[in-house]
Amino acid sequence: GQNIDQPTEMTATEGAIVQINCTYQTSGFNGLFWYQQHAGEAPTFLSYNVLDGLEEKGRFSSFLSRSKGYSYLLLKELQMKDSASYLCAVYNQGGKLIFGQGTELSVKP
């Protein structure tokens, strides 16, 4: 079967660091994506991991462990505008791009 799990919601304080976890079980693996989605809008691309390790891009970093079926998205120096839904997605060997249910992040002053 195929399954992607993320926490439903998280709350953090402006200026802090937050880590959003994602675990997956899929038929084959060809890469993992993180997207940000504001309410009523299309998702926007944040990161892509296909090899184990950490990818850093400004305030955002994403980590992957293929052997554990685990990834996390790390957001540093949180800003109010980071309040959004964060979606983890896996591209499997069959060509399917499958999304988790998303993590709703609320950033408070």
Place this chain on the structure above:
Amino acid sequence: DGGITQSPKYLFRKEGQNVTLSCEQNLNHDAMYWYRQDPGQGLRLIYYSQIVNDFQKGDIAEGYSVSREKKESFPLTVTSAQKNPTAFYLCASSGLRVVEAFFGQGTRLTVV
């Protein structure tokens, strides 16, 4: 400018009518996808296509149909057999070497 376009942004239909949602891309991408999103939920895969004239069912294909006659276009028809069609529909595309999937702005379908 290259991109992926969905039209219209808002669509209203009466129950029992079929409706077709448009998705066009000029990114020369081979793969295209259709997703459905309900309030507070993630994206669920309806159909996807890796090449022209070929497509596969996703996780919730019942009540939907697609075609892929051209590389640039991947229209989705929501048929009267879809029991709860009101939702936000998103189309995406990617190259064969998938390092990013680009999304259209979405179509919000309301069936009354």
